[in-house]
Structure formats: C-alpha cells, structure tokens
Amino acid sequence: MxxxxxxxxxxxxxxxxxxxxxxxxxxxxxGRTSAPQAEVAPAEPPLAAPVRTEPTHVVAGYDDPRDIRVGDRVEIHGTRMRVLGALHVSLQGKTWTELLLQDRARRTSQWLSVEVRQGLVTGDPPHLEVLLWTEVPTQGMVPAKSMLIMEGVEFFPVERGTAAFRSEGDTGRPERGLMDFADYHAADGRLLSFERVQGTPWTASYAQPLPPGSIVIVSHAA
The missing domain is CATH 1.20.5 (Single alpha-helices involved in coiled-coils or other helix-helix interfaces)
Structure with a gap:
C-alpha cells in the first residue's frame, strides 16, 4: 500500500x-512570435559622378580668359597687349588670377583679373568675372572701413581681407607673399579697389567689367 x-x-x-x-x-x-522584427535600412543609391559645371558668360566661339598664360598676346577692345606676369591669389578656398598686361605702343600697363564667382543666391550657377583695372592716383589715401570719396564719387565698402599670392613672370611683386585688399562700389556701379603687398604703400584702381568676347588671344607663348 x-x-x-x-x-x-x-x-x-x-x-x-x-x-x-x-x-x-x-x-x-x-514571446518570440510577438517580438518586433528589426528594421532594415534601405540601401542608399550610389552617389552620382561629379559633373564639371562651366560658369556662365563662357560663350562658345569666344576665347576663354582662363586660358591666358604668361607670354601670350591678347587683344582687348582693339588694343593688343602682352601678358608680362601673373599673380595666383587664394583666400579661404577662393582663388583668382591677376594678369599684368603691357601696351607697348602706349607704354602703359593694366591688370586683368579673372575669377569664377559663385551665384549670389543658392542654386544660381557660377559666373566668370573678368575685370580690367586702371590705376588711379591715391595721393597717400588709405582704404577706410566706411564710405570714402574718390574724385568726387562716393564709394562704399564691399569686401576686405588679406590673401596669399604666388607670382609668375614679371609682376614687380615678390615670388610669394601676402596681399591686403579692400574693395568698394559706387551707386552707379563703379568699382574701386585698394591693394598692397604687405610692407608697401597702397595703390588704387578702377575696374571695368568685360563682357564675353571682349578678349581675343592673339597668340600663345612658345
């Protein structure tokens, strides 16, 4: 029992x-059946290959000012000039070139600046800015941080800073150095710029914008 x-x-x-x-x-x-399944991130599409965008104002059939080199001969508004030298300038990721041109017939020289500028508004395409500079007497003037008067015209500050440069050819500048600049504009659209290699006096120049087709590369340096 x-x-x-x-x-x-x-x-x-x-x-x-x-x-x-x-x-x-x-x-x-x-419990395993009711557990939420892990989310799987969707596969991201591969990045597209970078596309080189040409700035506006580079018109087919006309010479591109960015192709000008030291020793070339160019023609601007019917005047033939020789490229004596070039300054390759950089400032906070921006770069531009300043070319020293000589008119042997008139025994004068001018600077030509070539720069690709981004659009003022997001989404605008970059544009090529080409300016021909003519030096004006400063009579000891220095660039002011506010409005200044040059030859009776009021100019207002736009941008100023210190850029690094590398010299090529005959520019009258050191091989490398720092350059101070101060840019101004007038109500009628005129441009004025002060410039100096550090340790030297200021020089001032008026700028004349050149439309597409204004520059003809007559011949390239050998």
Whole structure:
C-alpha cells in the first residue's frame, strides 16, 4: 500500500513538471512570435559622378580668359597687349588670377583679373568675372572701413581681407607673399579697389567689367 502511494506521488510530480515545461515553452514561443522584427535600412543609391559645371558668360566661339598664360598676346577692345606676369591669389578656398598686361605702343600697363564667382543666391550657377583695372592716383589715401570719396564719387565698402599670392613672370611683386585688399562700389556701379603687398604703400584702381568676347588671344607663348 505504501509503495503504491509513493508511486502515485512520483507520477503526479512528473506530470506537474511536464506541464510546467510545456507552459514555459509555449510562453517563450509566443514571446518570440510577438517580438518586433528589426528594421532594415534601405540601401542608399550610389552617389552620382561629379559633373564639371562651366560658369556662365563662357560663350562658345569666344576665347576663354582662363586660358591666358604668361607670354601670350591678347587683344582687348582693339588694343593688343602682352601678358608680362601673373599673380595666383587664394583666400579661404577662393582663388583668382591677376594678369599684368603691357601696351607697348602706349607704354602703359593694366591688370586683368579673372575669377569664377559663385551665384549670389543658392542654386544660381557660377559666373566668370573678368575685370580690367586702371590705376588711379591715391595721393597717400588709405582704404577706410566706411564710405570714402574718390574724385568726387562716393564709394562704399564691399569686401576686405588679406590673401596669399604666388607670382609668375614679371609682376614687380615678390615670388610669394601676402596681399591686403579692400574693395568698394559706387551707386552707379563703379568699382574701386585698394591693394598692397604687405610692407608697401597702397595703390588704387578702377575696374571695368568685360563682357564675353571682349578678349581675343592673339597668340600663345612658345
């Protein structure tokens, strides 16, 4: 009789353990089934190859001022000049070139600046700015941080700073150095710029914008 009681208790214990195990497995499966699936990030498309964008005002059929090199001969508004030298200037990621031109017939020289400028508004295409500079006497003037008057015209400040430059050919400048500049504009659109290599006096020049087709490269240097 005692052995039957013990056997019955053992069987009951086994059944209880089996029931607990089965319930645990069901709960575990239920928990795994209801768990949220991990999100998979969509594959990003590959970046497109960079496309070189030409600035506006580079017109097909006309010479590109960016192709002018030291020793070339150019013609501007019917006047032929020789490129004596070039200043390659950089300032905070911006670069531009200033070319020294000589008119042998008139025994005069002028600077020609060539720069690709970004649009004033986001999304506007870059444009090529080509300016012909004519020096004017400063009579000891220095660039003011506010409005100044030059030859009776009021000029207002636009930009000023210090840029690094590298000289090529005959420019009358050191091989390398720093150049201070201060740019102004008048209400009628005139441009005025002060410039100096550090340690030298200021010089001032008026700028004349050149439209596309104004420059003809007559011949390249050998």
């Amino acid at each position: 005692t052995s039957w009681v013990v056997l019955g208790l053992s069987i009951a214990t086994v059944l209880l353990l089996l029931g607990a195990f089965v319930a645990t497995m069901r709960q575990d499966r239920k």
